[in-house]
Amino acid sequence: EIVMTQSPLSLPVTPGEPASISCRASQSLLHSNGHNYLDWYLQRPGQTPQLLIYLGSNRASGVPDRFSGSGAGTSFTLRIRRVEAEDVGVYYCVQTLQTWTFGQGTRVEIK
Amino acid sequence: EMQLVESGGGLVQPGGSLRLSCATSGFSFSSGWMHWVRQAPGKGLMGVSRINGDGSVTGYADSVKGRFTISRDNAKNTLFLHMDSLRVEDTAVYYCVRKMNTATWGQGTLVTVS
Numbered sequence: 271e272i273v274m275t276q277s278p279l280s281l282p283v284t285p286g287e288p289a290s291i292s293c294r295a296s297q298s299l300l301h302s303n304g305h306n307y308l309d310w311y312l313q314r315p316g317q318t319p320q321l322l323i324y325l326g327s328n329r330a331s332g333v334p335d336r337f338s339g340s341g342a343g344t345s346f347t348l349r350i351r352r353v354e355a356e357d358v359g360v361y362y363c364v365q366t367l368q369t370w371t372f373g374q375g376t377r378v379e380i381k
Numbered sequence: 382e383m384q385l386v387e388s389g390g391g392l393v394q395p396g397g398s399l400r401l402s403c404a405t406s407g408f409s410f411s412s413g414w415m416h417w418v419r420q421a422p423g424k425g426l427m428g429v430s431r432i433n434g435d436g437s438v439t440g441y442a443d444s445v446k447g448r449f450t451i452s453r454d455n456a457k458n459t460l461f462l463h464m465d466s467l468r469v470e471d472t473a474v475y476y477c478v479r480k481m482n483t484a485t486w487g488q489g490t491l492v493t494v495s
Binding site for chain 1: 418
């Protein structure tokens with residue numbers, strides 16, 4: 271089973287400032303087709319998770335372009351260019367190469 | 382509009398069984414992977430199981446392997462999760478998920494093992 275490790279687990283942010291979350295996998299998520307099987311979700315309080323980024327760096331439909339994903343193999347990063355108040359919640363990375371395994375979650379809150 | 386509606390949750394004693402269903406509509410159900418994900422109260426997300434479009438390939442989290450069985454009925458556009466030998470730690474909201482370039486989650490069904 272692939273183990274996903276996120277950092278930090280808590281991230282106080284200032285609106286308008288950038289933020290980033292790291293995610294590491296215990297084995298490579300690079301498929302022979304060239305895609306990295308790593309997604310990012312945001313779960314706002316009381317809601318089901320919303321897909322932000324799929325296959326490492328592709329923004330899902332309707333996701334603002336202030337969100338971006340990067341990385342390959344075992345190391346990935348989600349960046350928010352300028353945090354807005356609506357971005358608070360818990361962010362999860364998830365590997366989709368095998369039966370899904372999620373990181374522990376990063377709680378983003380406004381300072 | 383894509384819709385996923387879970388049912389079958391409830392209160393069960395340790396060692397008991399439940400079968401969850403996920404009725405779907407609004408997309409080509411048989412054409413892709415489906416997933417079960419759970420979330421224990423106040424905790425993070427955990428992938429439970431997945432199944433490919435024709436049901437020939439399945440996968441399970443280590444913690445449920447040998448106890449849970451995923452299946453699908455493509456004629457009825459329905460996904461199932463049969464859960465045996467339930468444990469207190471299986472208590473969670475169970476979601477079915479369809480993910481392509483977007484992801485659609487059901488509203489979840491609560492399973493309480495106590």
